[in-house]
Amino acid sequence: MTQRTGSTGGLPAPSQVIDLLGAEFERAGYEVEDVVVDAAARPPKIVVVADGDTPLNLDTVAELSRAASELLDPVTEASVPYILEVTSPGVDRPLTAPKHFRRAHGRKVELTLAEGSALVGRVAEVDDGVLTVVVRARSDFELRQIKLDDIAKAVVQVDFSSPSKRELELVGQTGRGAD
Numbered sequence: 001m002t003q004r005t006g007s008t009g010g011l012p013a014p015s016q017v018i019d020l021l022g023a024e025f026e027r028a029g030y031e032v033e034d035v036v037v038d039a040a041a042r043p044p045k046i047v048v049v050a051d052g053d054t055p056l057n058l059d060t061v062a063e064l065s066r067a068a069s070e071l072l073d074p075v076t077e078a079s080v081p082y083i084l085e086v087t088s089p090g091v092d093r094p095l096t097a098p099k100h101f102r103r104a105h106g107r108k109v110e111l112t113l114a115e116g117s118a119l120v121g122r123v124a125e126v127d128d129g130v131l132t133v134v135v136r137a138r139s140d141f142e143l144r145q146i147k148l149d150d151i152a153k154a155v156v157q158v159d160f161s162s163p164s165k166r167e168l169e170l171v172g173q174t175g176r177g178a179d
Contacts, residue, residue, distance in 0.1 A: 009039030010077030011046060020071045025050055028064060033089055044082040046072065049089055053103055056088045095154040101126040104156055106163075106171050109133070111146065112153040119144075122163060124171040134170040141166050 012020065014035040025032050030052035038045045048068060050056060056064075065086045076082060095101050095109065104123045111133070112118045121133030124143060131146050141164070163171075 009044055010080035011037050011039055011044055011082055012075050013037065017046060021048060021068050024067050024071060025064060029054055044080060045085065046082055047085045049087055051089050061086050091156045091158055098126050098148065101131055106173050108157040108159040110155055110157050111151055114150050114152045120157065122167050122171055134167050141170055143170060
């Protein structure tokens with residue numbers, strides 16, 4: 001969790017925000033991944049980063065924001081107006097835990113392995129500490145298994161092209177892919 005040092009200027013500390021919001025976000029199927037309280041901003045700002053197995057959409061962000069505001073407003077000083085932002089981690093967040101890979105199911109990822117090589121593939125599954133990715137082979141695609149402990153760095157790649165039907169089959173998704 002990100003925690004700013006110094007005074008929070010009438011706003012709750014990040015740990016208090018997590019304590020206040022955690023159960024409510026969990027009921028909605030999300031977890032509070034990070035909190036930043038920026039009392040130096042004008043107006044002051046509380047940013048809550050939420051993640052879950054279901055991607056956040058605008059309606060969910062609005063619901064979580066309303067719930068967060070109801071829980072946070074009573075513990076802030078009445079004279080301190082603040083901006084509350086509920087957001088998702090974003091695509092630039094490194095994948096560091098099994099849940100991150102699970103939530104990236106079907107997404108294209110760039111992996112840097114501990115031994116120094118790199119590869120790009122589509123997340124098929126993660127199970128028992130092993131990531132299965134779909135990688136391009138000579139004329140087709142194949143599944144490759146990599147121990148999570150062997151991954152030094154992993155990030156989701158922004159992919160504007162549709163995956164092929166074969167890739168979708170291998171990751172266990174159906175739908176219309178490119179031929």
